[in-house]
Amino acid sequence: MSTLLAIFIYLSTLVFVVGLLQRIRDYAGTPAPLKIPTTPAPVTNGGVALRMVREVVFFESLFKGNLWTWVSGWLFHFSMLLVVLRHLRYFTDPVWGWVAFIQPFGIYAGITMLAGLLGLLARRIFVERIRYISTPSDILMLVLLIGIAASGLLMKFVGHPDVIMVKNYFLGLMHLSVHELPSNFVLYAHLSMVFTLLFIFPMSKLLHAPGLFFSPSRNQADNPREKRHIAPWAAKMESEK
Amino acid sequence: MADIAPPAYRTFPIIPELKPGAMEGKGPFVAPDKINEALGFPGHLVDDWHDKAIAKMGDLLSRYRSLKVYMDACVHCGACSDKCHYFIGTQDPKNMPVARQDLMRSVYRRYFTLPGKLFPKLVGARDLTKEVLDEWFNYYHQCSECRRCSVFCPYGIDTAEVTMAAREILDSVGYGQKYANEIIGKVHKIGNNLGLPGPALNDTLEGLEEDVKDATGVDVRFPIDVKGAEVLLITPSADFFAEPHIDSLIGYAKVFHATGTSWTLSSMSSEAGNFGLFIGNYDQLRTIAMRIRQAALELGVKRIVVGECGHAWRVAYSFWNTLTGVGDGADPNDRFAQMLQKQLDHRYKQPSHICEFTWDMIQDERLVFDKSKNDKYVVTFHDSCNVARGSNMGGYPGGQFDIPRNIVRAVANNFVEMDSSTTYERTFCCGGGGGLLTDDLMDVRVKGALPRMEMLQQVKDGHGVNFMACICAICKAQFTKVLPIYGFDRKVVGGVHQLVSNAIQLGVK
Numbered sequence: 001m002s003t004l005l006a007i008f009i010y011l012s013t014l015v016f017v018v019g020l021l022q023r024i025r026d027y028a029g030t031p032a033p034l035k036i037p038t039t040p041a042p043v044t045n046g047g048v049a050l051r052m053v054r055e056v057v058f059f060e061s062l063f064k065g066n067l068w069t070w071v072s073g074w075l076f077h078f079s080m081l082l083v084v085l086r087h088l089r090y091f092t093d094p095v096w097g098w099v100a101f102i103q104p105f106g107i108y109a110g111i112t113m114l115a116g117l118l119g120l121l122a123r124r125i126f127v128e129r130i131r132y133i134s135t136p137s138d139i140l141m142l143v144l145l146i147g148i149a150a151s152g153l154l155m156k157f158v159g160h161p162d163v164i165m166v167k168n169y170f171l172g173l174m175h176l177s178v179h180e181l182p183s184n185f186v187l188y189a190h191l192s193m194v195f196t197l198l199f200i201f202p203m204s205k206l207l208h209a210p211g212l213f214f215s216p217s218r219n220q221a222d223n224p225r226e227k228r229h230i231a232p233w234a235a236k237m238e239s240e241k
Numbered sequence: 242m243a244d245i246a247p248p249a250y251r252t253f254p255i256i257p258e259l260k261p262g263a264m265e266g267k268g269p270f271v272a273p274d275k276i277n278e279a280l281g282f283p284g285h286l287v288d289d290w291h292d293k294a295i296a297k298m299g300d301l302l303s304r305y306r307s308l309k310v311y312m313d314a315c316v317h318c319g320a321c322s323d324k325c326h327y328f329i330g331t332q333d334p335k336n337m338p339v340a341r342q343d344l345m346r347s348v349y350r351r352y353f354t355l356p357g358k359l360f361p362k363l364v365g366a367r368d369l370t371k372e373v374l375d376e377w378f379n380y381y382h383q384c385s386e387c388r389r390c391s392v393f394c395p396y397g398i399d400t401a402e403v404t405m406a407a408r409e410i411l412d413s414v415g416y417g418q419k420y421a422n423e424i425i426g427k428v429h430k431i432g433n434n435l436g437l438p439g440p441a442l443n444d445t446l447e448g449l450e451e452d453v454k455d456a457t458g459v460d461v462r463f464p465i466d467v468k469g470a471e472v473l474l475i476t477p478s479a480d481f482f483a484e485p486h487i488d489s490l491i492g493y494a495k496v497f498h499a500t501g502t503s504w505t506l507s508s509m510s511s512e513a514g515n516f517g518l519f520i521g522n523y524d525q526l527r528t529i530a531m532r533i534r535q536a537a538l539e540l541g542v543k544r545i546v547v548g549e550c551g552h553a554w555r556v557a558y559s560f561w562n563t564l565t566g567v568g569d570g571a572d573p574n575d576r577f578a579q580m581l582q583k584q585l586d587h588r589y590k591q592p593s594h595i596c597e598f599t600w601d602m603i604q605d606e607r608l609v610f611d612k613s614k615n616d617k618y619v620v621t622f623h624d625s626c627n628v629a630r631g632s633n634m635g636g637y638p639g640g641q642f643d644i645p646r647n648i649v650r651a652v653a654n655n656f657v658e659m660d661s662s663t664t665y666e667r668t669f670c671c672g673g674g675g676g677l678l679t680d681d682l683m684d685v686r687v688k689g690a691l692p693r694m695e696m697l698q699q700v701k702d703g704h705g706v707n708f709m710a711c712i713c714a715i716c717k718a719q720f721t722k723v724l725p726i727y728g729f730d731r732k733v734v735g736g737v738h739q740l741v742s743n744a745i746q747l748g749v750k
Contacts, residue, residue, distance in 0.1 A: 023313075030306040033523065035559045038391045038399065039630045039666040040638055047638075055395070065320030065393030073318065073395075123319070128259055130319040132334045133343065135365030137356070138317050203355050204364075208396055211314030216307045217388075217397035222633055224559045225590050227570035228578050233304055234523065234563070238577040 002181040005191060006173060012199035019202025020210065027214040031231035041222035048221050055218060069123060076116030076145075082109035083152070090163075090170045107156060114149040117142055137204070144193055151190035161187045245687050247727050248330055250695045256323045263333040268379035270419040270681045279426040280525065283415030290414040291369055295352050297413045298345075298406070302353065307402040312349045314396045315342060321390035321400075326669045327383050330688030335380050338390035338400040344376055345407055374416065381407040382418055383685050385675035386519065387626035392666050404675070405521025412520055420679035421516045428529050433478035433512035442508055445481050453491060459747040461491075461498045463506070468540050470505035471586075472497070474595075475513045475533055475557070476548025477714035485735040486717055489549050492738025495745045496599050500607045504546075510536035513553035514714065518560075519676030527564045530556065534565035534581055543586040546593050549736050551625035551713030552674065557592045558632040567592055590636060596712060597634050599741060600644045603651050610744040615653035618708040620740065621700050622646055622658070623693065623720075624668035625713035639665075645712055645737050652744040657704045659696040669693045671711075673719025686719060687726055694727040701729070710737050 042048050054060040059077075063070045086106025089095045121142045124134045155161055161184040172179040181187070200206065213219060251257065274284030287293060302309050321338040323329070328336040335341060343365065350357030350366035357366030367373065386401035411417060427436040437445075446463035453461045464470065474497075480490040497504045510532040517526030537545055545567055547557045562568025566578030568591050573579065585591045602608050622645060634640040642665050650656055663669050672689030700706040711717065711734065720734035 027306060027310055030303060030309050032306040033304065034563060036307060036399065036402070036631070038388060038397055039633075039641075041633070043633070043636065043638060059395055061393055061397065062318065062320050062395040065324070065395070066318075069318050069320055127319070129256070129322040129334070129337060130317070132259060133317050133319060133322065133337065133339050135317070136362065137364045140363075200356070205313070205316045207313040208316050211310045212396045214306060214310045215314065215397040216310075217391050217399045222638070224562050225568045225592070225636075228562050228566065228568060228572070228575065230563050231304075234527075237524075237527065 001183065001188070002169065003178050005181065005188065006178045008192070009173060009195050012195040016198040016201050023202050023207060024210050027210065031233060032216040032220070033231035033234050035220055035222070035224040035229050036216050037220040037222045038217040041220070043222050045221050048219060051218065052213065055212060068119070072116045072119030072123065074116075075112050076120060079109040079113035079116060082106050083113055083149075090167050091174065093167070093171060110149060110153050110156065114146065114153065117146045117149060121146065141204070141206075144197060148190060148193045148197065151186050151193065154186050155184075155190065159184065159186060245684055245726065247687055247694070248691050250691075250698065251329075257329060257332045259334045260332040261334055264327075264331045264336060264383060264685065265333075265379065267383070267682075267684050269382045269677070269679060271378070272417040272419040272422045276419060276422045276426055277412070277415060277417050279429070280412075280417075280422055282412045282417055282422070285415045287415050290374065290416070293414050294369060294374070294410050297410045298349070299353070301406050301409065302349075305402070305406065307399065308406050310396075311342070311398045311402060312346055312353075315339060315346065315398055318395065320393045320395060321398075324390050324393050325384075325400075326387075326389070326672060326692045327385070327685060327689045330672070330691040331383075331685065333383075335376075336383055341380055341384055342398065342400055342403045344373070344380055345403055348373065374411075374414075377407050378411055378416055378418075381411070382677065382682065385626070385670045385672070385677055385689070387670035387674055388630040389626065389667070389669065392630065401675070402521075405518075407521075408519070409521040412522065417520070418676065420681070421519050421676040425516050425520070425525055425529065428512055428516070428532075432509050432532065434514050434516065435478045435482075437478055437481060437511065439508040442481060442506075442511060446506070449487070449491065449494075453494070457747055459498070461494050461747070463490075463494055464504060465506040466508050466540070467503075467505035470503045470540060470542055472502055472504035472544045472546050472598075473537055473540055473542040474504055474506055474546050474548060475510065475536075475553075475592075476506070476595075477513045477550035477553055478511055479714040479718060480548055481511070483714075483718060484721070485732065485739055486549075486714055488739035488742055489736030490738075492736065492740075492742035492745070493548060493595050495742055495747060496595075496602065496608065496738070499609075499745060499747055500602050505540060505542070507536035507540060509539075513547050513550045513557065515553060515556040516676060518552055518556055526556070526560065530561055530564040533561070534567060537567065538581060538584070541584065543584070544589055544593065545585070545591060546595055546598050548595050549712040549714065549738060551627035551715060553714075554594055554712075555627035555631035558594070561592060594634050594644075594712075596644050596648055596737060599738070600635075600648055603648065609746040609749045610652050610741075611746055612652060612654050612744055614744045615740050616655070618653060618740070619655040619657060619704055619706045620649055620653050620708045620710055621656070621697070621706045622649055622664075622737075623671070623709050623711040623716060623734075624664055625711050625716050626668060626670045626674055628712060629666055629668045645710075648737055649710055649740060652740050657700050657706055659700050663692060663696045669696075671713070671716040671719040672723065674713075674715050678715050678718055687723055690719070690723045690727070694723070694729075697729070697733075698727075707733060708740075709734050710740060711735075712737050
């Protein structure tokens with residue numbers, strides 16, 4: 001069983017890394033022929049960097065768009081960040097100081113992550129407009145994340161698996177050797193769901209993460225009069241005539 | 242048209258309920274063969290439209306990063322879902338920006354992503370059927386490409402880019418829109434959207450000179466095709482004859498006159514508007530814009546100034562440098578752009594908006610106004626979508642909002658803002674932008690005007706506003722038609738330079 005899971009972990013990590021890199025290369029390689037930043041558009045590259053930081057850290061546009069979605073979404077994403085950082089302790093030996101420091105916060109974050117996800121799910125179910133635009137995969141993805149958060153909390157508060165064994169398992173995987181994982185159903189469920197998420201990442205709407213950085217309406221400086229901007233395929237039109 | 246009733250004003254801030262199918266079959270006329278063929282598109286729907294459309298989509302995905310990222314990145318969060326004026330006015334769920342995008346995204350998923358190929362139902366993917374294509378034609382012509390949704394999207398997804406891509410695909414299989422394609426044909430043939438030939442234009446300008454002389458006693462000129470003039474004015478052709486547009490044209494002429502600026506119009510390039518933007522076609526966008534480059538080179542002008550027109554200013558400000566080299570900062574080896582950029586005077590932004598020009602002159606104290614001439618008005622300002630969300634003025638963020646307002650304040654005593662949820666970058670489209678300014682779309686135009694009309698009513702009731710200034714030819718034409726349907730006088734809408742024209746004192750400096 002430990003071996004089977006190890007194979008899945010390797011596979012999904014491979015799909016995640018290769019798929020994501022390919023997608024990013026794809027985005028980067030596709031030209032943006034016209035200047036289309038959306039107001040409020042910064043006029044310098046420094047301004048663009050600042051705008052990006054505000055979007056990534058505060059979800060600025062979403063804040064303007066819908067307060068409830070913003071509260072749930074922001075809570076979920078930043079709780080998850082903390083939770084993921086907390087999990088670094090399974091991959092490092094000795095555990096880094098700051099990772100040890102955030103351990104208790106990570107536990108609270110697990111709870112707020114679940115709260116944020118339930119908020120997002122509630123919107124999908126109860127708000128008519130959001131229900132209309134939701135596909136089965138939108139719901140399933142939330143269910144998957146809720147499953148991940150819930151199973152994680154379950155292991156923390158109800159049935160503790162042997163974390164030393166878990167850590168050995170992952171340290172082992174990092175050196176291409178498969179150790180025994182505690183036979184705990186919740187643990188297996190948790191890990192399967194996490195790596196399923198990584199598996200579907202590069203072929204789903206989870207691409208919104210890299211997508212934001214390549215969104216021309218957000219990442220362009222508004223300086224079209226000062227600097228000529230032209231795509232290679234468009235420049236060809238000028239040499240042809 | 243009289244049978245189209247405006248929707249009732251909403252009690253704020255209610256988001257309307259969904260009425261699925263409310264706007265089915267309300268799309269525009271399909272372009273006939275001749276009109277499509279004149280632009281090099283197939284005359285009518287080709288037999289192998291399915292394969293051609295998918296191939297075109299693949300082509301666009303490889304050439305436009307915007308489309309590629311926007312197809313992938315949407316998480317269906319719904320932040321945009323209540324932001325579109327057409328959704329608010331029609332309640333048709335397919336007019337929610339995200340749902341409008343999904344009309345194409347569903348096809349993208351089916352043909353261009355693995356999960357869509359394997360599990361279409363699960364991820365909301367579907368085959369491109371004739372019904373889907375008809376749906377595209379219908380709903381992608383109920384979008385004015387105003388970009389309001391993009392302001393609120395956490396990833397900046399711009400439905401305008403998707404709409405443009407959809408229209409380009411439709412054109413490529415011979416399923417174009419009559420209005421936009423007919424107008425583009427006129428620009429190619431005659432030089433402006435209205436099909437106003439050179440002699441008629443000359444007559445109009447002579448008539449204007451007489452009118453202004455009668456009204457003011459001053460010889461204000463409306464020069465055309467003057468070689469060696471300093472400024473080339475490129476303005477929407479509606480300015481030459483439509484009401485209230487023409488009053489702004491008179492305003493520009495008075496500003497040029499009062500500041501002693503030598504200027505000219507061009508009969509060959511007598512159109513600022515560029516409907517190539519609306520149909521999302523780079524070739525058309527470029528070919529139309531090239532007339533301006535050609536006129537500038539032939540007339541040897543030093544500056545290019547653009548009149549009051551929203552989408553034209555977006556094209557001029559954001560795209561002219563890219564398309565034609567009207568601008569600055571071309572690579573030294575870029576012969577195409579350098580040829581023109583060497584001729585232009587770079588002490589000024591190229592191109593400049595007429596509002597930038599006038600505001601500079603006001604700051605230099607080169608203009609004198611009698612503000613009391615506008616005392617009969619309580620003025621508000623409607624931000625036009627393309628100026629607000631697709632361009633800039635003054636070279637600093639937000640200049641496109643300040644400068645027109647500064648001018649209005651300089652020429653009129655009574656100025657009131659509308660509700661801040663509907664101004665600046667949050668402004669609502671007039672309802673007629675993006676190639677929808679045609680009678681066959683009157684239903685969607687009236688309904689799309691609802692959010693703006695609500696706020697206008699509010700300042701009319703609260704402050705007695707009786708003049709809504711704007712700087713867009715489409716806004717002016719749309720409101721002139723729609724205002725009476727909502728119970729306003731059609732003359733409530735007018736241009737910023739119309740107010741300038743009223744207040745300017747000629748022959749004082």
